[in-house]
Structure formats: structure tokens, C-alpha cells
Amino acid sequence: MNIFETVKSAIPVRQAAEYYGLQICKNNMTCCLFHPDKHPSMKLNDDYYYCFGCGATGDVIDLTAQLFDLGKFEAAKKLASDFGIDPDNPPAAAALAKPKHKIIHAFREDEQYCFRVLCDYLHLLESWQKLYAPHTPDEPLDDRFVEACQMKDYIEYLADILTVGDLELRVITTKELLKDGKITELEKRLDRLLDLSEEGEAA
Numbered sequence: 001m002n003i004f005e006t007v008k009s010a011i012p013v014r015q016a017a018e019y020y021g022l023q024i025c026k027n028n029m030t031c032c033l034f035h036p037d038k039h040p041s042m043k044l045n046d047d048y049y050y051c052f053g054c055g056a057t058g059d060v061i062d063l064t065a066q067l068f069d070l071g072k073f074e075a076a077k078k079l080a081s082d083f084g085i086d087p088d089n090p091p092a093a094a095a096l097a098k099p100k101h102k103i104i105h106a107f108r109e110d111e112q113y114c115f116r117v118l119c120d121y122l123h124l125l126e127s128w129q130k131l132y133a134p135h136t137p138d139e140p141l142d143d144r145f146v147e148a149c150q151m152k153d154y155i156e157y158l159a160d161i162l163t164v165g166d167l168e169l170r171v172i173t174t175k176e177l178l179k180d181g182k183i184t185e186l187e188k189r190l191d192r193l194l195d196l197s198e199e200g201e202a203a
């Protein structure tokens with residue numbers, strides 16, 4: 001096997017994307033690297049990625065090449081080195097290249113956690129806004145519909161910051177979300193709501 005085949009068979013696209021600091025939603029979607037993308041429209045499969053927005057597609061090497069402005073061969077060498085695939089070879093200069101998106105490891109876990117909860121909440125709000133919309137102007141408004149209308153834009157804005165904001169803003173926003181257990185409370189509430197809706201479906 002040559003280095004291209006070795007790297008491709010050893011490293012799933014999603015794993016590389018995560019390792020290099022991309023924000024990934026629960027459904028393996030992330031913001032496209034090939035067109036300006038505010039909402040995640042690129043799907044990360046094991047062997048390839050595909051953007052529903054611009055049609056960009058490729059493998060783990062293409063993704064890495066795009067992320068770090070490298071040629072394919074350099075990207076493959078970087079992957080091999082970063083993932084310890086060929087420990088006998090010394091890391092190439094490319095392996096030492098700084099990512100475009102700087103990564104602070106301690107902070108990244110927190111940020112990904114916040115992003116995951118925000119994504120879940122956003123999905124819930126989107127479904128509430130459709131499910132509980134009033135059918136006539138006289139109908140009293142459902143609390144869930146009201147909450148969706150009030151919160152959706154704001155939550156979307158926070159999720160956007162964590163996806164495309166500059167590092168400083170992302171750090172501040174993550175800190176703010178973690179403060180006083182704000183995001184943990186939200187996660188607990190989402191869990192409860194999910195349990196409720198599953199009970200409802202079962203009944």
C-alpha cells in the first residue's frame with residue numbers, strides 16, 4: 001500500500017475533522033470548508049465528505065489538504081504523522097504546519113459539549129415552532145411555540161459563534177455558557193423533555 005491508501009484506510013474522515021478542531025453536529029454534519037457556510041451542510045462519512053450546499057466531495061486527504069493549504073502528498077504525510085501511522089518516518093515539515101484554526105485542547109472539549117447541547121436545543125425549537133404553531137389567529141399560543149419564537153434566533157447565533165467565530169469570541173461564549181451550570185441545566189432539561197416525548201409516543 002502507498003501512503004495515500006494507508007492513510008485513507010486507517011483514518012475515518014470524521015476522526016480527522018474532529019482532531020483538527022472542526023465543530024461537528026450529532027448527525028456528522030459540519031460547516032463546509034469549500035464555500036461560505038453558516039449552517040453545517042457538509043456530511044462527514046467514514047470514507048468521504050459531501051457538501052449538500054456546493055457539492056464538494058473528497059476523502060480524508062482532500063479534507064486535510066484544504067484545512068492546512070497543503071498538496072495531497074504533504075497532507076497524507078501530515079495525517080500519517082499526526083495519527084502515528086508511520087512512526088519510523090520523522091515528521092515532515094508539513095506535519096509541523098500550524099492549523100488555520102488554532103486549537104486549544106483543554107477548551108475544545110468544553111466548546112464541543114456546548115455546541116452539541118445548543119444544536120440539540122435548536123432542533124427541538126425548530127420542531128416546536130412547526131408542531132405548536134397556532135392554526136387560527138384566535139387560538140391561545142402554546143408555551144413551546146412562544147419559546148421557539150423567542151429563543152431560536154439567539155441559540156442559532158450562539159451556535160454560529162462556536163462554528164465560525166474567532167477564537168477569542170468562542171472562548172468567551174463557551175465560558176459564559178458554562179457559567180453557573182447554564183448549559184448543564186439546559187442539557188438536563190432537554191433530556192427530561194426527550195424522555196417525556198418518548199413516553200408520549202409509547203402511550
Ligand SMILES: [Zn+2]
Binds near residue numbers: 033051052055
Ligand atoms: Zn460546500
